[in-house]
Amino acid sequence: MELRPATPADAAALAELGARSFIVKFGHLYRTEDLENFLSESHTEAKAAKEIADPQMRVMLAETGGKLLGYCKLVMICGWPEHARGQAAIELKQLYTDPDATGQGIGARLMDWALEEAGRFGADEIQLSVYSDNPGAQKFYRRYGFEKAADIHFMVGEQRDEEFLFARMV
Template sequence: MDLRLAAAADAAPLAELGARSFVAKFGHLYRPEDLASFLQGSHSTDKVAGEIADPRLRIMLAEEDGRLLGFCKLVMECGWPDHARGATVIELKQLYTDPEATGRGIGAGLMDWAMAEATSFGADEVQLSVYSDNPGAQKFYARYGFGKVADIHFMVGDQRDEEFLFAKVI
């Protein structure tokens, strides 16, 4: 597996993988119109192209033989300032793997990069949002020292999901 920063040409495959991964894991939870609205707002090629160009974001790709297997987005600013404990808090926005490639250490490789990048940036806390009914992801983040700090919510179209804010002080 190779890791590299996303470039402008990666917008379409990154958007496709993000949408496909979200639908595979959570698509059954939503009305079609809510899901379509969310995907357009969060996983469109235009949205991802804007993220790649944004200097406040770092997007790392995991590839194998030129095939995109996963990605991780870091926002180099605080997502939930009301719950911040550090002075320089950043947000791990998404850590997605191809549904057909889970269990191969892709998430671990991306998380190792994210934590090293956070340290290099000078962050003293990393925050992330995780679905309240996703114990596998919660367990994964707990292995890296993240713990629940607040109950929050996440909108998918008009549907409000209960989420947990996890954080780790570095």
């Protein structure tokens, strides 16, 4: 498995993997129209291309043999400043793996990169949002020193999901 920064040519694959991963993990939770509206805003080729080009974002891909296995997005600004403990907090926006490749260490490699990149950037805190009923993801983030910092929410269409803000100092 290799890690490499995303390029504009990766936008379609990034959008497809993001949408497919979200549907597999969470699709059953939503009404069809809420899910479709959410995906049409959050996991499109145009949005992925915009994020890849954004100087305030870092998008790292994990792949093998040219096949995309996962990705991680860091936003180099604070997502929840009202909960920040650090002076230079950043957000881990998404850490997604291909549903067919879970358990292969992809998330660990991407998390290691995210922590290193945060340090190179000079961040002193990383924040992330995790679904309140996703104990597997919460356990993964706790292994890396993240702890619950606040109760927050996340909208999927018109449905409000209860989320936890997890954070760790760098």
